[in-house]
């Protein structure tokens with residue numbers, strides 16, 4: 020197992036359209052293990068492949084890493100390959116989000132309470148599940164990464180401006196984190 024450096028805000032891989040995974044392989048299984056290790060090391064609850072520089076349709080989640088969410092079933096580690104959101108439902112809920120690729124920036128994002136999602140698990144077995152609450156939130160955030168969408172994209176221009184200096188700092192590679200970041204490629208602050 021290995022820790023993978025996390026790609027940060029403004030790296031173009033976070034904005035790319037991701038490729039479908041078409042077969043199981045030893046290297047895919049190793050990548051999944053490494054992504055879990057990387058996620059746990061950075062105290063994250065979800066990690067999508069573009070965040071470690073792989074433009075493929077894969078994310079991992081272990082949202083029970085947050086100990087005060089005891090009202091929801093303990094799902095443990097989950098792997099989502101080639102996921103498709105079938106529908107979202109329920110009220111729009113406002114909840115604070117952060118992202119390992121955008122360290123030190125947090126803000127409220129509105130998302131529907133429930134998500135029904137089709138995906139392949141790590142054995143490439145097809146699954147269809149509905150999630151609610153915190154799990155649904157994390158899954159929707161990670162799914163967005165596979166579409167090149169960041170939680171910042173949901174914020175108003177005003178809210179984004181409030182984060183401008185923090186984003187610049189990340190973009191210039193000046194931010195210190197407790198987990199390894201990928202070396203900065205060129206980009207523009209948007």
Ligand SMILES: [Zn+2]
Nearest residue numbers: 117118119120
């Ligand atoms: Zn994220």
